Amino acid sequence: MQTKPVNQKAWFLVLPVFLLVAFSALIPLMTVMNYSVQDTFGNNQFFWVGLEWFEDILQSERFHDAFLRQILFSALILAIEVPLGIAVALCMPTRRFWTAVVLVLMALPLLIPWNVVGTIWQVFGRVDIGLLGKALYSLGVDYNYTQDPLSAWITVVVMDVWHWTSLVALLCYAGLQSIPDAYYQAARIDGASRWAVFRHIQLPKMKRVLLIAVLLRFMDSFMIYTEPFVVTGGGPGNSTTFLSIDLVKMAIGQFDLGKAAAMSILYFLTILLLSWVFYTVMTSGEGNGRATRRRGRADA
Amino acid sequence: MMTRITRPAPPGPTDTAREGQDQGRARPKRRTRGGGLPVKPLVLTLYLVFLLLPIYWLLGMSLKTNDEILSTFSLWPIDLTFANYAVILSDPAWYMGYVNSTLYVVMNTIISVAVALPAAYAFSRYRFLGDKHLFFWLLTNRMAPPAVFALPFFQLYSSIGLFDTHIAVALAHCLFNVPLAVWILEGFMSGVPREIDETAYIDGYSFPRFFARIFMPLIAPGIGVAAFFCFMFSWVELLLARTLTSVDAKPIAATMTRTVSASGLDWGVLAAAGILTIVPGALVIYFVRNYIAKGFALGRV
Numbered sequence: 001m002q003t004k005p006v007n008q009k010a011w012f013l014v015l016p017v018f019l020l021v022a023f024s025a026l027i028p029l030m031t032v033m034n035y036s037v038q039d040t041f042g043n044n045q046f047f048w049v050g051l052e053w054f055e056d057i058l059q060s061e062r063f064h065d066a067f068l069r070q071i072l073f074s075a076l077i078l079a080i081e082v083p084l085g086i087a088v089a090l091c092m093p094t095r096r097f098w099t100a101v102v103l104v105l106m107a108l109p110l111l112i113p114w115n116v117v118g119t120i121w122q123v124f125g126r127v128d129i130g131l132l133g134k135a136l137y138s139l140g141v142d143y144n145y146t147q148d149p150l151s152a153w154i155t156v157v158v159m160d161v162w163h164w165t166s167l168v169a170l171l172c173y174a175g176l177q178s179i180p181d182a183y184y185q186a187a188r189i190d191g192a193s194r195w196a197v198f199r200h201i202q203l204p205k206m207k208r209v210l211l212i213a214v215l216l217r218f219m220d221s222f223m224i225y226t227e228p229f230v231v232t233g234g235g236p237g238n239s240t241t242f243l244s245i246d247l248v249k250m251a252i253g254q255f256d257l258g259k260a261a262a263m264s265i266l267y268f269l270t271i272l273l274l275s276w277v278f279y280t281v282m283t284s285g286e287g288n289g290r291a292t293r294r295r296g297r298a299d300a
Numbered sequence: 301m302m303t304r305i306t307r308p309a310p311p312g313p314t315d316t317a318r319e320g321q322d323q324g325r326a327r328p329k330r331r332t333r334g335g336g337l338p339v340k341p342l343v344l345t346l347y348l349v350f351l352l353l354p355i356y357w358l359l360g361m362s363l364k365t366n367d368e369i370l371s372t373f374s375l376w377p378i379d380l381t382f383a384n385y386a387v388i389l390s391d392p393a394w395y396m397g398y399v400n401s402t403l404y405v406v407m408n409t410i411i412s413v414a415v416a417l418p419a420a421y422a423f424s425r426y427r428f429l430g431d432k433h434l435f436f437w438l439l440t441n442r443m444a445p446p447a448v449f450a451l452p453f454f455q456l457y458s459s460i461g462l463f464d465t466h467i468a469v470a471l472a473h474c475l476f477n478v479p480l481a482v483w484i485l486e487g488f489m490s491g492v493p494r495e496i497d498e499t500a501y502i503d504g505y506s507f508p509r510f511f512a513r514i515f516m517p518l519i520a521p522g523i524g525v526a527a528f529f530c531f532m533f534s535w536v537e538l539l540l541a542r543t544l545t546s547v548d549a550k551p552i553a554a555t556m557t558r559t560v561s562a563s564g565l566d567w568g569v570l571a572a573a574g575i576l577t578i579v580p581g582a583l584v585i586y587f588v589r590n591y592i593a594k595g596f597a598l599g600r601v
Contacts, residue, residue, distance in 0.1 A: 006427045013422035014434065016415040017478055024475040025441050028452030088347050091340040103589045105348055108355065110592075111581025113536045115553045116574045123361065124354045129369055129567065131357045162351065167596055174593035212597045223445035226538050244447035248539075251451045264448040275443045279436050282600055 029268075035261035053262035063263065065238065066246040070222060073157070073242060077221045080161050082214060085168025086206070090198070092173050103173075106166040118230025121159040125231070145232060149239035156228045156240055160221065168213045175209035176202060215278040219271065243267055355578070362571035369567045384572035394573065397552030400466065401535065402580075404549065407470035409530040412477040413485075413523060420485035421511070425494065438479035442598075449475065450543045457544055466549045472540045477530040480598065484529060487599020488522025522599075525591040528584060535580065552577060 036053055038046040057063050088106075093099055109117070125145050127133040136143040145155040179201065187197050225244035228234070234241035234249070241249070247267065251260035361369055362384050363377040372378070388394040422428070423435060453472050454463070462468040496518070500510040516523065542554040556573050588595070 004425060004427045007425075008428050010422035010426040010428040010431075013418035014428075017419040017438070017482060018434065020411075020415055020471075020474055021438060021441055021478055024453075024471060025444070025449075027456055028449050031452040031455060032448065084347075087343060091344040091347075093341070093344070100586075100589055102344065102348070103592070104585055105351065107585050107589065107592050108578070108582060109351055111532055111536070111578070111585060112355075113538060113553045113577050115538045115556065116577050119556065119570065119574050120354045120358050123567070123571065124357050129361075129373075131353065131375075134373060162354065165347075166351070170593040171597055174597070209593075209597060212600070216596065219443050223443075223447065225445075225447050244445055247445075247447045248450065251447075252543075257451075260451070267445060268448055271443050271445060272440055275440045276436070278443070279439055282598070 032261045032264050032268075035257045036265050039258050049258070053258045054266070056259060057262045057266060062238075062246070066241055066243050069239075069241065070243045073224070074218055074221045076157055077160055077164075078214060078217060080157070081165045081168050081217055082210070084161065085165050085213065086172050086210075088165065088169040089172035089176055089206075090202070092176075103170070106169060108166075109163050110166055112163075114226035115230050117159065117163050118227045121155060121162070121227075122231045125155050147236055149236055152232045152236060152240050155231060159227055159231065160224070163227065164217060164220070168217065171209040171213040172206050175206035179205045211281050215274070215281065219274050219278070222271070222274070358571050358574050361567060362575045364568060366566065366568050381568075384568040385576075387569050388572055388576065394552075394555060394569075397550060397555035398576065400545070400549050401541075401551040401553070404466040404469040404473070404541070404551070405531055405534040407466060408473045408477055408534045409527050411470060412474055412481045412530045413527050416478055416481035416485055416526065417516075417523070418511075420482050420489055421515070423482065423486045424489035425497065435482075438482055439598075442476050442479040442483070444475065446476075446537065446539045450539055453540060454543050463544065464546045464548050468544045469541050469549060469551070470534075472544055473534045473537060475540075477533055480533065481526040481530055483598035483600075484526045484595055485519070485522055485599070487594070488519045488525070492518050521591060525588055525595045528588045528591075529595045531584070532581060535577075 034046075037048060037050060039049045039052075040046045093102060112120070124130045125133045125143075127137045127144055133143060133145075142148070143151045143154075145151040183201050184197070187201060192200070223244050224242055225248065228240050228242060229245055229248075232240045234245045247260060247263055250256045250263065360375070360377055363380055363382070365379055365381050365383065368374075368377070368379055423431065449472075457463045457468045457472070462471075492515070496514065497510070500514050505514070538551070538553040541551045545551065545554065552573065556570060556577075585592070594600075
């Protein structure tokens with residue numbers, strides 16, 4: 001890697017971005033900060049309460065439940081979407097024309113407004129008018145996402161798989177495309193099995209994009225709001241109330257500003273930590289090709 | 301060399317024959333495995349059916365009358381009607397939603413790319429005080445949960461009198477689109493060798509002239525991809541757009557949810573509205589199909 005020249009004037013080029021994002025990010029964050037340490041009796045009279053809201057939140061059953069649900073949801077999403085995405089990427093056609101067709105079709109769910117994704121699945125899963133709901137119902141499966149928590153969970157998870165697996169597949173496909181043919185030829189000469197080719201050539205080469213995919217999926221599923229909100233509204237009961245839904249309920253539904261602000265900050269800190277991991281992964285790890293090459297050849 | 305003996309798989313006559321000539325071939329075809337069954341096309345087809353079935357169902361519903369949706373169950377519209385689309389295209393309350401969405405999305409795309417271009421250039425070419433921290437901080441905003449920002453944004457934009465305007469939504473969406481654009485463009489710009497810049501300066505180009513005449517054409521695909529992703533993420537976002545608008549700038553997505561809760565459930569019209577929101581994305585995706593992975597990886601594949 002070449003070193004870049006130091007030039008402080010570059011700040012002028014960055015300044016517009018800095019100001020714009022600071023306006024959109026810092027001012028709201030300061031508002032949130034303010035609320036998180038104050039309480040009010042109305043009439044815009046605030047008084048200092050220190051860390052009470054944070055203690056409240058950290059001890060509240062409701063937050064624990066939402067947090068656990070969130071972790072479970074994200075874990076499920078990763079466990080399903082990542083292997084499926086890899087499988088789909090490995091199945092991509094080799095001919096140019098079909099590749100283009102499949103790529104476009106695959107990317108389609110990614111471009112649908114999130115509430116429409118919700119609407120699509122809301123309709124699709126309904127027992128009276130939806131294809132999925134009706135089919136399951138006529139097969140005798142007890143499926144009703146508005147009343148049964150398990151059905152609701154399955155619907156939300158399947159919806160997310162439908163919505164985002166293509167992202168994992170696209171990234172993996174891009175990773176696979178970067179493997180030189182010489183690797184495959186070497187593997188063939190060595191008589192490597194299909195599994196060995198996958199394990200020692202394709203998987204190491206996909207490592208980087210796969211990390212990106214995992215982290216993106218984890219973070220985005222961690223702040224999912226619109227889709228489950230449209231489909232289940234967080235119910236039945238609280239069974240699909242994830243962190244964002246809970247937060248919006250608290251802030252806008254109940255106008256419980258102090259608590260909501262404290263929760264926002266905890267939420268944001270979690271994301272910040274994850275972003276840091278993401279950043280470290282993204283900006284390091286160039287040029288791990290040599291190790292891969294050696295390993296790719298070792299198998300026979 | 302124990303080539304063909306180790307694995308029974310399906311070497312077959314064709315494979316063995318091809319193996320000889322493969323040496324000089326650019327793209328070897330790797331096919332046939334899993335004992336004769338065409339596993340790959342099968343998996344892919346199943347996956348695509350899984351993806352397209354719900355969309356097809358929505359499309360089918362949008363072409364049915366409400367009676368048909370609720371009373372009969374058919375895989376395709378029996379009594380084909382375009383009345384649902386006519387409702388949307390003739391009622392200002394509906395079609396203004398599309399106009400509003402398009403307006404703020406376009407504004408946001410222009411703002412985001414315009415400010416991101418110089419910044420991305422700075423990041424890809426120079427080191428300066430706090431550059432790494434700044435770059436990281438930008439990324440955290442892409443990862444920030446919109447739910448955290450909804451209420452403060454509402455108060456901020458209300459207090460400066462921008463509530464329910466298109467520019468408010470466009471600015472709010474800059475929160476995640478500007479960082480995204482910077483990251484994508486930086487990825488593309490780093491692929492352009494720095495010698496080009498230096499040569500241009502030696503030839504007497506000033507920075508703005510060099511940037512507009514030489515550099516921008518070189519990274520044109522990157523600009524296209526960045527613009528596409530800004531467009532897309534602004535188009536699919538609802539939470540902030542809905543919080544910041546009430547009447548004049550109400551996005552189509554919000555129109556949909558509100559109509560559902562207010563006046564009974566008009567499934568046909570709802571489905572038609574949904575289908576119409578998919579159209580813009582479906583139209584432009586063809587042009588960026590080869591770059592879409594790069595965009596999602598924030599310019600780093």
